[in-house]
Amino acid sequence: MKSEHEWYYEVSKSTPQQALMALREAWKRCFNKTAGHPLFKKKGKRDSFTLEGTVKILGNNKIQVPVIGVLKTYERLPQVKPKSITISREATRWFISFRFEVETQNSEHIDVVGVDLGVKSLATFSTGEVIVGAKSYKKYEAKLSRMQWLNRHKVIGSANWKKAQLQIARLHRKIANIRKDTLHKLTTLLAKNHGTVVIEDLNVSGMLANRKLAKAIADMSFFEFRRQLTYKCELYGSKLVVVDRWFPSSKTCSNCGTKKETLTLNERVFECSECGFVIDRDLNAAINLSKAAS
Numbered sequence: 001m002k003s004e005h006e007w008y009y010e011v012s013k014s015t016p017q018q019a020l021m022a023l024r025e026a027w028k029r030c031f032n033k034t035a036g037h038p039l040f041k042k043k044g045k046r047d048s049f050t051l052e053g054t055v056k057i058l059g060n061n062k063i064q065v066p067v068i069g070v071l072k073t074y075e076r077l078p079q080v081k082p083k084s085i086t087i088s089r090e091a092t093r094w095f096i097s098f099r100f101e102v103e104t105q106n107s108e109h110i111d112v113v114g115v116d117l118g119v120k121s122l123a124t125f126s127t128g129e130v131i132v133g134a135k136s137y138k139k140y141e142a143k144l145s146r147m148q149w150l151n152r153h154k155v156i157g158s159a160n161w162k163k164a165q166l167q168i169a170r171l172h173r174k175i176a177n178i179r180k181d182t183l184h185k186l187t188t189l190l191a192k193n194h195g196t197v198v199i200e201d202l203n204v205s206g207m208l209a210n211r212k213l214a215k216a217i218a219d220m221s222f223f224e225f226r227r228q229l230t231y232k233c234e235l236y237g238s239k240l241v242v243v244d245r246w247f248p249s250s251k252t253c254s255n256c257g258t259k260k261e262t263l264t265l266n267e268r269v270f271e272c273s274e275c276g277f278v279i280d281r282d283l284n285a286a287i288n289l290s291k292a293a294s
């Protein structure tokens, strides 16, 4: 291998190990059908690597990493001993993310909350709370598609093309950050403030066909939503319940339990023909989910 890939030995030895571990995880997810097959990694595209072990934080703005040496950072560093760090590049900036161990807490909450992920709003809770989600990235998305369109005839590799590519990459980063932030706020809110959180299971193929999901979740993937909820529930000492994807959360009356034969996506209000109960469609589904946990 040495003669073929010299660069393999230019980096810290934990870096290729971490990459292989990530690949193993990716294939595992692929075989479990929770994700598609892993994509090839190439220099210049989504550059990132993970370092483990001998990483030292020196003061507020300096970090020592193997092989590379001391790096200065723009933001203040957390004063902890990291288990590992991941260095990644987005457009022209480099980012460091940390992994460290924390003590889990015991939740002081005992209530159960059901969560319905939807189109109109990001999420509806069985408590009646509705999380609308970030609207702000829509205007950036329009800007992005315009920029891509304007860039269509530029000569690939030319100075103008490079300039435009950089602008496009920056906009992509901005949109991705808004989405990430929205999803993190939602999962923290749920895990921190409730004893039990109930969500519906969604698989990948189902998700691609499911127009029901808000763009923020559809784009970030349900896998990420569930991943965040799983570790945050553990952190805050709450319980996560994932209900089978065939559970008729939308079609069932949350008042009397009667199940409807059909319910189209356009029906935004649930009306029960048995008991006459009328309720918002998403709230009805969220309440059914909260009941499914007990």
Ligand SMILES: [Zn+2]
Residues within 6 Å of the ligand: 253, 254, 255, 256, 257, 258, 272, 273, 274, 275, 276, 277
């Ligand atoms: Zn009913």
